Amino acid sequence: MAAAEPKPPAATAAARRLARGCWSAFWDYETPKVIVVKNRRLGIVYRAVQLLILLYFVWYVFVVQKSYQDSETGPESSVITKVKGITSSEHKVWDVEEYVKPPEGGSVFSIITRIEVTPFQTLGTCAESMRVNNATCDSDEDCVAGQLDMLGNGLRTGRCVPYYHGSSKTCEVSGWCPVEDGASVSQFLGKMAPNFTILIKNSIHYPKFQFSKGNIESRKDGYLKHCTFHEVSDLYCPIFKLGYIVEQAGENFTQLAHAGGVIGVIINWDCDLDLSASKCNPKYSFRRLDPKHVPASSGYNFRFAKYYKINGSTTRTLIKAYGIRIDVIVHGQAGKFSLIPTIINLATALTSIGVGSFLCDWILLTFMNKNKVYSHKKFDKMVDAPRRGAGPGLGASEPSQQDCALTDARGLAQL
Numbered sequence: 001m002a003a004a005e006p007k008p009p010a011a012t013a014a015a016r017r018l019a020r021g022c023w024s025a026f027w028d029y030e031t032p033k034v035i036v037v038k039n040r041r042l043g044i045v046y047r048a049v050q051l052l053i054l055l056y057f058v059w060y061v062f063v064v065q066k067s068y069q070d071s072e073t074g075p076e077s078s079v080i081t082k083v084k085g086i087t088s089s090e091h092k093v094w095d096v097e098e099y100v101k102p103p104e105g106g107s108v109f110s111i112i113t114r115i116e117v118t119p120f121q122t123l124g125t126c127a128e129s130m131r132v133n134n135a136t137c138d139s140d141e142d143c144v145a146g147q148l149d150m151l152g153n154g155l156r157t158g159r160c161v162p163y164y165h166g167s168s169k170t171c172e173v174s175g176w177c178p179v180e181d182g183a184s185v186s187q188f189l190g191k192m193a194p195n196f197t198i199l200i201k202n203s204i205h206y207p208k209f210q211f212s213k214g215n216i217e218s219r220k221d222g223y224l225k226h227c228t229f230h231e232v233s234d235l236y237c238p239i240f241k242l243g244y245i246v247e248q249a250g251e252n253f254t255q256l257a258h259a260g261g262v263i264g265v266i267i268n269w270d271c272d273l274d275l276s277a278s279k280c281n282p283k284y285s286f287r288r289l290d291p292k293h294v295p296a297s298s299g300y301n302f303r304f305a306k307y308y309k310i311n312g313s314t315t316r317t318l319i320k321a322y323g324i325r326i327d328v329i330v331h332g333q334a335g336k337f338s339l340i341p342t343i344i345n346l347a348t349a350l351t352s353i354g355v356g357s358f359l360c361d362w363i364l365l366t367f368m369n370k371n372k373v374y375s376h377k378k379f380d381k382m383v384d385a386p387r388r389g390a391g392p393g394l395g396a397s398e399p400s401q402q403d404c405a406l407t408d409a410r411g412l413a414q415l
Contacts, residue, residue, distance in 0.1 A: 037374070042360055049356035057349035066272070068342040069335035075204040075269055077330040079107035085196035089115075089187040099189060101304070101321070107328040110302070110321075111242065113190035113257035118180045118318040120310075126177030127161050128152055128170045135170045143171035153179045180318060190257030194243025197228070198326065201238065202282070204269050206334040211273060215282045235281060240265075242324065248286040260300035260322040262290040269332030280334075289327060300325050 061067045083100050086093060097103065099112040128135040132152045137143050137160040145158030154175025161172045164183070173179075203214040217223060217236035227237035229244075246253045249263050264287055271280035292298045300323060305316045364374050 035374075037364065039368075042363065042368075045363065046356050046360045049359055050353055053349075053352050053355060057345070057352070061345055061349070066335050067345045068337060069272075069274070070208075070338035070341055071333055071335040072206050072208040073331075073333045075206050075330070075332050075334070077202065077204045079328045079330065080201040081105045081107070081109060081326070081328065082199040082201075083109070083111065083196055084199075085192065087189050087192040087196075089189050091187060094189055099323075101302075101323075107330075108325065110300070110323045110325045111193065111196065112321045112323040113193050113260070114186065114188050114322040116180070116184040116186050116320040116322075118178070118184045118320075120183075121176040121178065121305075121316050121318055122313060123175070124177045125157055125172050125174050126179060127163050128154070128156070128173045129179045129181040130163060130168065130170055131181060132170075137169050137171050176316065176318070180320065184318075184320070188258075190254070193257060193324075194241065194246070194253055196242040198240050198242060198245070199224070199238060200240065200265065200267075200328055202267055202328070202330060204330065204332065206271070206273075209273055209334055209336055211271070211277070211280075211334060213269075213271075213277065213280055215267070229284075231284075245286050245326070246324070249288050251288055251292075256324060258322065259298070260324065261288055261292065261298070262300055262325045262327060263287070264289045265326060265328045267328065267330045267332075269330070269334075271332065271334040273334055273336040 082105050083096055086095050087099065088094065094112075101110045101112065129152070130136060132149055134149075135152070140158060140160050143156055143158050143160050145156060147156045149156075152173060154173030154177075157172045157174055159172040160169050162168075163170050164178065164181070201214070201216055203212065205212040215236060215238050224237065224239065227234050227239060229235075229237055229240050243253055245263055245265065246256055251261065251263070266285045266287070268283045268285070269280065270283070273280070290298055290300060301320060302323075303318065303320050305318050307314060307316045309315065368374060
């Protein structure tokens with residue numbers, strides 16, 4: 001009688017079962033178990049959540065945001081400006097060459113509307129401005145020779161001299177004299193300034209889509225010579241009156257011209273390139289950029305000087321200019337249909353619909369009266385117990401068909 005072959009040890013058998021289980025998990029298809037709960041309120045909540053998610057993606061994501069398009073923000077842009085018009089002050093007539101700074105015609109420029117002129121300044125000694133800290137004095141001992149105040153007008157000589165008007169005294173300085181406070185004369189240039197015309201020529205380019213366009217209509221009949229901007233009839237005539245810009249920004253022209261300010265001209269190019277190029281049009285908006293409600297930082301002014309010779313000595317006219325600074329700001333976004341963002345957003349929409357199931361499961365298992373019954377029916381629990389009376393050929397941990405049974409504490413009749 002042949003000897004019985006030795007049976008493999010339990011560890012080897014367990015390893016084989018694990019290997020078979022891994023291969024089975026790799027090739028098998030798993031699908032979730034579906035339980036239908038006959039509850040009208042829960043069903044309404046479930047369908048309502050699905051409907052809201054569907055409406056969000058269809059209306060907002062795809063219609064409003066156009067998420068099926070590939071997009072590009074921040075177009076490449078160029079801006080050229082030109083101002084025309086004349087005005088007058090109490091003493092002279094001013095043309096473009098004098099009241100526009102800088103004259104190159106870039107996207108940022110200033111139109112002078114009021115000036116404070118200090119004429120015939122020469123290098124010498126004179127009383128310091130009373131607006132400078134520690135400038136007032138009673139005697140020469142209050143003034144330190146050689147002291148230089150960065151906010152002052154010159155180097156102190158050490159003498160205490162009478163101020164330009166009144167009985168006050170200030171420390172004497174060596175510099176351009178007289179200082180601005182002592183002899184400045186104010187002149188208002190804004191009388192005819194609202195009628196100044198400003199040409200804003202703008203071209204944009206979206207390199208991703210190789211799309212370019214400008215804001216001037218290509219006509220050969222001298223169209224630009226007799227038109228002004230109108231949002232409906234003359235959209236492609238970018239010639240604006242200064243008064244119109246200030247009015248659209250919600251400002252009072254006289255007050256703005258007196259203290260100065262910064263106005264932004266915003267050109268927005270939002271283009272849907274799935275449509276024709278004629279549907280891509282500029283949109284203009286205007287608003288004040290400097291904080292007018294903060295007195296310490298509102299307004300706009302700058303200084304410059306004009307130099308000349310009188311009897312061989314250098315003389316200058318110092319001008320403190322108040323004006324309206326125009327900042328032309330260009331931005332926009334272009335979009336065109338692309339398959340990749342469409343697929344990504346469709347997949348996101350289909351996945352998000354599952355939020356309704358998650359919400360209803362949470363309500364079902366947390367707040368419903370029979371939540372424990374639902375939990376037993378939703379989750380199957382398998383008891384893996386060692387087989388009693390197993391022979392030596394069967395591993396102690398190998399379950400029998402009866403032991404690997406699904407436990408169900410309560411029946412379907414309780415639902």
